[in-house]
Amino acid sequence: MTEYNTTDQAPGGAQGAAGAESIDLLIRHLEAARRAFSSPEETPSHDEGELKAFPNTICSLIYAQPGTFCPLLYLHFPAVTEPDTESA
Amino acid sequence: MSQTGDVSVPFGSVGTASLAATESELSDGTPFGSYDHLSRNTSAEYARLLALVAERSPAAETLFAAVEGREGGELLFQDPLVRRTLEDGVLTLLCGLDAIDAATLSEVLLCTAAHAEAGERSMLDATTRCVALGSAPGHAFVWADDRPATVPGRRFVEEVLKRLPGFGIEVPTDEQVQLLDQGVHLALQITPTLARSALSHLRTVVVGDFEGGGPPINALTAPGLPGVVFLSPHTLSDRAAVAETLMHESIHLKFLDIEYVHTLFPVGFRPYSSPRITPAWHQNDERYGGWPLDRLLTSMQVYLSLAVFFGLAAERRGDDFHAPDDCVARADRCTTRATWLFTAAQDYLDHLSPAGREFVTWMGGMLALLPGT
Numbered sequence: 001m002t003e004y005n006t007t008d009q010a011p012g013g014a015q016g017a018a019g020a021e022s023i024d025l026l027i028r029h030l031e032a033a034r035r036a037f038s039s040p041e042e043t044p045s046h047d048e049g050e051l052k053a054f055p056n057t058i059c060s061l062i063y064a065q066p067g068t069f070c071p072l073l074y075l076h077f078p079a080v081t082e083p084d085t086e087s088a
Numbered sequence: 089m090s091q092t093g094d095v096s097v098p099f100g101s102v103g104t105a106s107l108a109a110t111e112s113e114l115s116d117g118t119p120f121g122s123y124d125h126l127s128r129n130t131s132a133e134y135a136r137l138l139a140l141v142a143e144r145s146p147a148a149e150t151l152f153a154a155v156e157g158r159e160g161g162e163l164l165f166q167d168p169l170v171r172r173t174l175e176d177g178v179l180t181l182l183c184g185l186d187a188i189d190a191a192t193l194s195e196v197l198l199c200t201a202a203h204a205e206a207g208e209r210s211m212l213d214a215t216t217r218c219v220a221l222g223s224a225p226g227h228a229f230v231w232a233d234d235r236p237a238t239v240p241g242r243r244f245v246e247e248v249l250k251r252l253p254g255f256g257i258e259v260p261t262d263e264q265v266q267l268l269d270q271g272v273h274l275a276l277q278i279t280p281t282l283a284r285s286a287l288s289h290l291r292t293v294v295v296g297d298f299e300g301g302g303p304p305i306n307a308l309t310a311p312g313l314p315g316v317v318f319l320s321p322h323t324l325s326d327r328a329a330v331a332e333t334l335m336h337e338s339i340h341l342k343f344l345d346i347e348y349v350h351t352l353f354p355v356g357f358r359p360y361s362s363p364r365i366t367p368a369w370h371q372n373d374e375r376y377g378g379w380p381l382d383r384l385l386t387s388m389q390v391y392l393s394l395a396v397f398f399g400l401a402a403e404r405r406g407d408d409f410h411a412p413d414d415c416v417a418r419a420d421r422c423t424t425r426a427t428w429l430f431t432a433a434q435d436y437l438d439h440l441s442p443a444g445r446e447f448v449t450w451m452g453g454m455l456a457l458l459p460g461t
Contacts, residue, residue: 021351021441022133023183026175028358029312030187033250 103459107399110454114393115285119443120346120450123288127166129349130314134165134174141177147194147201148177154204163209163227168291168315169244170200170211175312195239212292216241219265223272226288230268230295234259248294251310252318256299264324268293271330278331278401278409282393287334289341291315295324307333309340314348317341328409332394339393343386352385352444359383363439365432369425381436384429385444388451391426395419395458423458430455 116122135155141148155161164170173196176188200211208214209227217233234257236242249255260268275283297305297320307319317337324330346352359380366377367387379387402415410418433448440448 019351021355022137022348023178024355024357025347025351026179027183027185029175030179030185031358032310033247033312 103399104403106457106459107396107403110392110457111279111282111396111400113450113454114396115281117450119350120447121285123285123342126342126345126349127288128162130345131162131165133348134171135162137174137178138165140182141174141193141197144181145177145190145193145197147197151197151201151204154201158204158207160207160209161204164200164204164211166226166291166315167200167210167212168313169196169240169247171314172247172312173197173200173243192239192243196243199238199240210291212240212244216244218292219260221265221269221272221290221293223269223276224287224290225276225284226290228272228287228290228292230260230265230293231257232259232265247313248316248318251312252298252308254298254300255296255318257294257296258321260295260321260324264295264321267324267327267330268319268334270327271334274327274409275331275335275397278404279397282396282400283335286338286342286393289315289345290317290334290338292317293334294318295321297321307337309337309344311344314344315341331409332397335397336390336394339390340386343389346447350443350447351441352447353382353439354441357381357439363436365436367425367432368428381433381439384433384436385447388426388429388433388448391422391429392451392454392458395422395426398422399459420460423455423460426451427455 114121118125120126138148138152138155142152155164165174173188173193177193177197179185179187180193199215203211203214212218213220213227213229215238216231216236218229219232221228221230231244233241236245245257248257272283272287275287292315294316296318305318305320306323307317309317317334319333319337323333359382362380362382364378364380365384367379370377396419398410398415398419401409402412402419409415430448430452433451437445437448
């Protein structure tokens with residue numbers, strides 16, 4: 001199986017030393033936090049109607065198991081009557 | 089909940105063999121399954137990040153000197169707060185993004201250096217109130233600090249709340265901690281290899297719920313907080329549920345770690361601008377659809393892993409787990425969904441990196457082995 005050790009690529013320079021892809025991943029994660037932190041109106045709500053209005057929020061970056069209230073959090077209402085393997 | 093009475097063998101010997109083969113590949117396959125491979129390379133990645141920060145931060149230089157050549161020093165790079173802090177250091181000092189202030193960066197790194205010099209394997213649990221998860225394969229613990237007095241402790245809480253505004257962190261009871269440990273133990277009993285591989289990615293369990301009422305969450309994992317799982321207290325009802333939940337979230341943690349080692353998406357990929365996929369089982373309710381590609385891939389891995397988890401659980405007897413026929417039903421559903429996601433992914437391969445396409449191919453190879461596919 002091919003191994004893609006991207007962290008060993010792109011030598012030289014600040015981004016090169018850690019890999020441009022690596023830096024981009026860090027930025028992606030930081031952006032996710034900032035979306036949640038700086039935009040309270042986009043943060044998880046308990047009102048599903050409101051949630052539908054914010055399809056591109058931090059919530060969509062969060063993985064979660066079923067049983068929750070927020071579809072953008074990858075969450076579902078508690079699975080009471082069916083096997084609780086509803087995915088994130 | 090074990091079941092009494094006769095239960096037919098769900099998959100037969102061929103199915104059992106294929107489940108065992110899939111478990112082995114999911115757990116130990118290289119480059120995407122093996123925890124040793126992933127942890128070694130994530131540690132190497134954070135060592136590189138530390139070297140970058142050390143060029144501009146005396147505290148980072150101190151930490152670099154403390155871990156360099158020290159046996160076990162790389163284990164500190166698995167600590168969730170150390171990872172978060174090194175990422176913020178790079179983003180601030182090298183990318184010009186305001187991710188952490190200089191004083192906090194310095195204090196957390198110096199604290200980490202002190203623990204490295206003391207020969208300790210982690211930092212966060214040594215500076216805050218935490219309870220060890222003794223059954224966990226790695227160095228895992230439950231957060232139990234409602235008022236952290238240290239800079240690292242406060243920093244951890246801040247980072248949690250940045251990503252989960254309104255989340256109320258709770259101090260778990262002794263009984264809840266015990267149940268968590270029992271859940272880990274049960275998962276390891278059911279699928280020793282798969283559970284060990286998955287749960288090794290788990291470092292910190294945080295118990296809590298979003299405040300303000302409303303239906304509670306079960307559990308979640310947040311990119312940017314590697315190794316950390318959030319569990320609602322209501323999830324801590326019985327050890328079978330805890331075992332499944334911890335497996336589920338730990339597989340998400342594994343996926344997050346995979347991304348640190350193998351770039352699955354091209355530079356510039358962002359979930360909010362990704363193509364969206366609505367799984368067949370959510371077609372009737374758009375609120376649950378619209379998954380970006382990273383969710384598609386991580387859910388595929390979760391479903392495939394849980395198909396193996398439940399499939400092997402069905403073959404076992406004597407565990408305090410779901411009844412075998414229940415396990416078969418769960419395994420079947422997980423297999424169906426993993427297969428659906430794999431098929432859907434074929435339409436978006438151009439949006440993945442070469443490693444991302446290899447990841448999908450890897451998933452497909454294992455799916456083909458499973459009973460019922």
